[in-house]
Amino acid sequence: MTExxxxxxxxxxxxxxxGNLSSVEITEAHLDRxxxxxxxxxxxxxxxxxxxxxxxxxxxxARNTGADLPPLAGVPVALKDVMAMRGVPTTVGSRxxxxxxxxxxxxxxxxxxxxxxxxxGKTNMDEFAMGSSTxxxxxxxxxNPWDTxxxxxxxxxxxxxxxxxxxxxxxIGTDTGGSIRQPAAVTGTVGVKPTYGGVSRYGLxxxxxxxxxxxxxxxxxxxxxxxxxxxxxxxxxxxxSIDAPVPDFVAAVREGxxxxxxxxxxxxxxxxxxxxxxxxxxxxxxxxxxxxxxxIVEVSCPNFxxxxxxxxxxxxxxxxxxxxxxxxxxxxxxxSDGDEGVEQVMARTRAAGFGDExxxxxxLGTYALSSGYYDAYYGQAQxxxxxxxxxxxxxxxxxxxxxxxxxxxxxxxxxxxxxxxLAMYLNDIATIPVNLAGNAALSMPVGLAPxxxxxxxxxxxxxxxxxxxxxxxAGVLEGxxxxxxxxxxxxxxGA
Amino acid sequence: MTAMxxxxxxxxxxxxxxxLEVHVELGTVSKMFCGCPTTFGGEPNTQVxxxxxxxPGSLPVVNRAAIESTIRMGLALNCDIAExxxxxxxxxxxxxxxxxxxxxxxxxxxxxxxxLDVTVPLAxxxxxxxxxxxxxxxxxxxxxxxxxxxxxxxxxxxxxxxxVDYNRAGIPLVEIVTKPVTGTGGLAPAVARAYVAALRDxxxxxxxxDVRMEEGSLRCDANVSLAPPGQPWGTRTETKNVNSLxxxxxxxxxxxRRQAGVLDAGGHIVQETRHFHEDDGTTTPGRSKExxxxxxxxxxxDLLPVAPDPAxxxxxxxxxxxxxxxxxxxxxxxxGISDFDMDSLINAGAVELVEATVAxxxxxxxxxxxxxxxxxxxxxxxxxxxxxxxxxxxDVARIADLVGQGTLNDKLARxxxxxxxxxxxxPDEVVAARGLELVSxxxxxxxxxxxxxxxxxxxxxxxRDGKVQAAGAIIGAVMKATRGQAxxxxxxxxxxxxxxx
Ligand SMILES: [Zn+2]
Numbered sequence: 002m003t004e005x006x007x008x009x010x011x012x013x014x015x016x017x018x019x020g021n022l023s024s025v026e027i028t029e030a031h032l033d034r035x036x037x038x039x040x041x042x043x044x045x046x047x048x049x050x051x052x053x054x055x056x057x058x059x060x061x062x063a064r065n066t067g068a069d070l071p072p073l074a075g076v077p078v079a080l081k082d083v084m085a086m087r088g089v090p091t092t093v094g095s096r097x098x099x100x101x102x103x104x105x106x107x108x109x110x111x112x113x114x115x116x117x118x119x120x121x122g123k124t125n126m127d128e129f130a131m132g133s134s135t136x137x138x139x140x141x142x143x144x145n146p147w148d149t150x151x152x153x154x155x156x157x158x159x160x161x162x163x164x165x166x167x168x169x170x171x172x173i174g175t176d177t178g179g180s181i182r183q184p185a186a187v188t189g190t191v192g193v194k195p196t197y198g199g200v201s202r203y204g205l206x207x208x209x210x211x212x213x214x215x216x217x218x219x220x221x222x223x224x225x226x227x228x229x230x231x232x233x234x235x236x237x238x239x240x241x242s243i244d245a246p247v248p249d250f251v252a253a254v255r256e257g258x259x260x261x262x263x264x265x266x267x268x269x270x271x272x273x274x275x276x277x278x279x280x281x282x283x284x285x286x287x288x289x290x291x292x293x294x295x296x297i298v299e300v301s302c303p304n305f306x307x308x309x310x311x312x313x314x315x316x317x318x319x320x321x322x323x324x325x326x327x328x329x330x331x332x333x334x335x336x337s338d339g340d341e342g343v344e345q346v347m348a349r350t351r352a353a354g355f356g357d358e359x360x361x362x363x364x365l366g367t368y369a370l371s372s373g374y375y376d377a378y379y380g381q382a383q384x385x386x387x388x389x390x391x392x393x394x395x396x397x398x399x400x401x402x403x404x405x406x407x408x409x410x411x412x413x414x415x416x417x418x419x420x421x422x423l424a425m426y427l428n429d430i431a432t433i434p435v436n437l438a439g440n441a442a443l444s445m446p447v448g449l450a451p452x453x454x455x456x457x458x459x460x461x462x463x464x465x466x467x468x469x470x471x472x473x474x475a476g477v478l479e480g481x482x483x484x485x486x487x488x489x490x491x492x493x494x495g496a
Numbered sequence: 497m498t499a500m501x502x503x504x505x506x507x508x509x510x511x512x513x514x515x516l517e518v519h520v521e522l523g524t525v526s527k528m529f530c531g532c533p534t535t536f537g538g539e540p541n542t543q544v545x546x547x548x549x550x551x552p553g554s555l556p557v558v559n560r561a562a563i564e565s566t567i568r569m570g571l572a573l574n575c576d577i578a579e580x581x582x583x584x585x586x587x588x589x590x591x592x593x594x595x596x597x598x599x600x601x602x603x604x605x606x607x608x609x610x611x612l613d614v615t616v617p618l619a620x621x622x623x624x625x626x627x628x629x630x631x632x633x634x635x636x637x638x639x640x641x642x643x644x645x646x647x648x649x650x651x652x653x654x655x656x657x658x659x660v661d662y663n664r665a666g667i668p669l670v671e672i673v674t675k676p677v678t679g680t681g682g683l684a685p686a687v688a689r690a691y692v693a694a695l696r697d698x699x700x701x702x703x704x705x706d707v708r709m710e711e712g713s714l715r716c717d718a719n720v721s722l723a724p725p726g727q728p729w730g731t732r733t734e735t736k737n738v739n740s741l742x743x744x745x746x747x748x749x750x751x752x753r754r755q756a757g758v759l760d761a762g763g764h765i766v767q768e769t770r771h772f773h774e775d776d777g778t779t780t781p782g783r784s785k786e787x788x789x790x791x792x793x794x795x796x797x798d799l800l801p802v803a804p805d806p807a808x809x810x811x812x813x814x815x816x817x818x819x820x821x822x823x824x825x826x827x828x829x830x831x832g833i834s835d836f837d838m839d840s841l842i843n844a845g846a847v848e849l850v851e852a853t854v855a856x857x858x859x860x861x862x863x864x865x866x867x868x869x870x871x872x873x874x875x876x877x878x879x880x881x882x883x884x885x886x887x888x889x890x891d892v893a894r895i896a897d898l899v900g901q902g903t904l905n906d907k908l909a910r911x912x913x914x915x916x917x918x919x920x921x922x923p924d925e926v927v928a929a930r931g932l933e934l935v936s937x938x939x940x941x942x943x944x945x946x947x948x949x950x951x952x953x954x955x956x957x958x959x960r961d962g963k964v965q966a967a968g969a970i971i972g973a974v975m976k977a978t979r980g981q982a983x984x985x986x987x988x989x990x991x992x993x994x995x996x997x
Contacts, residue, residue, distance in 0.1 A: 085546075085553040098552070105546045107553055204553040210797035240557050240799050319797055322587050325596035326550050330660075343591055343652060370587070370792035379794060 024075030097354030107204020124159030154184030179432025186458020278450025321366030529556030550594030570607025
């Protein structure tokens with residue numbers, strides 16, 4: 002039998018259904034794996050051993066009564082530290098939330114609980130989800146299990162690395178500009194950014210409210226579909242949540258078919274700046290899709306070239322406001338000698354509690370929203386955002402889905418871009434347009450770049466509310482790739 | 497400090513322009529963006545949740561009842577109701593604001609461009625109707641309440657420590673902003689007061705707020721500027737947090753006098769916010785425009801735009817209750833009273849009281865007589881509003897009824913009012929407890945009458961000579977003997993019967 006931690010969620014569900022494994026055994030296996038490898042990987046900021054085992058025992062007890070269980074009951078999951086979880090440290094990767102124990106659960110956490118899924122712990126991330134390498138975490142970087150001298154992507158590097166290092170079979174991420182998809186790409190895992198509003202944001206500590214979206218992370222497309230279904234759905238606590246039934250993503254994977262489908266290659270998201278091996282594996286995947294019966298067409302989205310600029314005005318603007326509440330008055334860090342006025346306490350707390358990247362973006366956003374600059378910056382960026390949406394609308398009028406490499410390069414070495422914000426921002430050039438438009442996208446592994454042996458991700462983009470299409474295409478492509486490789490790519494980790 | 501001038505003097509040289517921003521807490525059951533209760537007076541920080549505490553990750557959800565109240569308010573103020581509008585964030589750091597931004601509305605308010613006709617009392621007892629333009633009516637959330645301990649100023653700077661109660665944070669507020677009010681001259685302070693009173697009455701009529709001014713549920717900021725007639729408007733000041741009708745009038749009056757003094761001396765008015773002091777009616781400088789904050793407004797991304805269905809707005813329009821101005825016109829007609837009498841009632845704040853007294857069974861003449869006479873005097877003596885006297889319209893109706901039946905005379909009725917106002921119970925209880933009923937029992941009266949006849953032989957002789965007016969002396973003696981509780985008419989009858997025997 003395969004080692005427990007190397008099983009997919011789908012396999013774990015099957016083993017539990019057969020009575021071969023209990024949730025407690027599965028959860029303990031993952032906790033042991035965390036104990037043995039996380040010292041090196043640092044995927045977790047906090048491990049909730051007792052909480053996870055309690056839920057596992059509950060799942061096992063429920064199973065023993067013969068009750069009808071949710072599909073993922075008993076399968077453990079890792080949670081990005083951006084999600085509030087009652088009584089469990091929630092730092093968002095920042096010193097400023099040191100010691101905060103939320104008195105409430107995020108809706109996603111409530112959903113995981115009601116699905117009887119043990120939550121293993123909170124995963125590492127760039128501070129306030131600002132970054133593409135997890136190096137901006139105030140608690141130290143996460144390392145890429147494929148090559149521990151390299152970054153695992155960001156901001157959700159902890160969740161992606163936990164999957165690639167077999168420290169969790171499933172994980173929750175959030176994606177504001179690529180924070181689920183880019184880590185998935187550079188760790189050889191699957192990550193999905195649902196349509197904006199598809200998964201509740203309630204309890205997700207906001208970076209940029211109009212861009213943030215929680216979604217599933219997994220090692221297989223089918224596992225991602227199962228987790229997506231478990232966490233999706235309307236939430237009356239989130240005004241921007243979609244009030245519509247959740248499609249059967251798992252069926253979409255099972256019944257996936259690309260025959261007769263028009264798949265658009267976005268010309269602006271390839272070519273210059275894309276690593277040769279990334280381009281090569283991407284092209285091979287496109288050929289595979291064509292061979293499976295898809296019609297491949299080139300589409301142009303001319304405004305995508307302005308997306309990065311618009312994004313780096315909208316995100317800091319919203320972030321500057323969202324992060325104002327961290328002022329030392331009510332929770333988390335407070336820096337004070339007990340003698341100064343309220344403004345000084347706020348200023349000193351924020352100076353000590355926020356890292357450089359967070360301060361950089363707060364200042365950018367404060368400037369962009371300032372009286373006299375608003376129209377030129379924030380206002381202009383919103384216009385570009387509309388143009389990006391129109392580009393998508395036009396492309397989707399012609400194509401069922403669009404595809405591109407998920408990011409321009411494979412995982413880069415730790416430290417390489419940490420002092421070069423612009424180079425860091427360029428990592429998300431292919432993922433950002435989807436956040437601006439609010440539609441859905443998925444990243445999946447399509448091979449290893451020949452020059453460095455590191456995973457390459459392919460991004461599939463679907464129109465609003467058509468997340469199921471992502472799974473149709475990804476499921477078919479994953480099957481074809483595994484047939485070619487003879488086994489899942491993830492099994493190459495550490496080989 | 498420059499010498500102060502009188503208002504009348506100031507107005508010989510300057511024309512005031514005023515503007516009012518009124519914030520009122522809506523009387524919704526739950527807060528603007530969460531389900532917490534809005535009841536007043538709870539233990540600090542017991543009516544809070546992750547949303548109104550602004551905890552990381554929490555999100556607002558708009559209270560539909562607050563939108564409905566605001567639309568009804570806008571309709572009552574003759575505003576246009578936006579078909580599409582948004583909330584915005586107003587960003588500034590202050591510890592009474594859990595998120596360090598306030599969810600408000602900025603350039604896309606829900607209601608715009610209306611007016612309110614305000615009846616302003618004049619010194620001669622008459623009144624004048626002034627149309628006050630309404631710039632906008634919008635929604636926002638209230639902040640928490642800070643209590644500063646220690647320090648001399650009562651403000652956050654210099655306090656030893658400050659406590660925050662977030663029970664109030666997130667309570668829905670409606671902000672009503674006037675257009676600049678010009679051309680009212682010396683009436684400006686009275687217009688300001690009458691406008692706020694009219695707004696309060698409208699909100700009560702609509703049932704959108706009970707406007708408990710003593711609990712701070714209505715807060716007014718008053719803008720005032722002066723300029724010589726025919727000149728462009730002067731620089732304005734904004735006096736913050738003027739929280740009673742009387743204070744609104746005083747604050748505007750003070751600013752007119754102060755600014756006139758500054759301008760007379762050749763000085764310039766500084767554009768600034770000012771604080772009003774209830775104790776002496778003055779204002780002092782707060783933040784000046786140079787230090788004013790940039791609120792960095794932007795559309796609130798956590799909320800969807802508000803797009804009220806036009807059919808719903810129409811339904812709200814057709815179901816608006818009768819508003820105070822219309823009701824007053826109807827009552828004046830019903831009661832058949834003169835403009836002057838109606839103005840007197842309005843100026844005394846007695847219309848609703850008289851109406852309720854009539855509804856409780858009293859004749860309108862009797863109701864007006866008591867409220868405008870004895871009760872107005874008593875309220876003035878005690879420095880309270882009529883409605884705060886502790887005498888209800890039902891009490892007045894009952895006392896009027898007792899007078900009508902002959903159980904009380906006016907003099908006794910005044911004593912009953914006194915007892916009711918002092919909390920001694922209902923009119924009937926006061927009558928019983930104080931023994932105030934008129935004595936019309938003939939046996940008791942005849943005994944007193946016989947004593948009086950015996951003691952006033954001269955008067956008796958005169959009456960027998962046909963000088964009936966001399967009966968007064970004997971009736972007076974009976975009244976005195978019965979401590980005023982004799983029914984004078986009955987005493988007279990009995991006297992004439994006795995002497996006619
Ligand atoms: Zn609340």
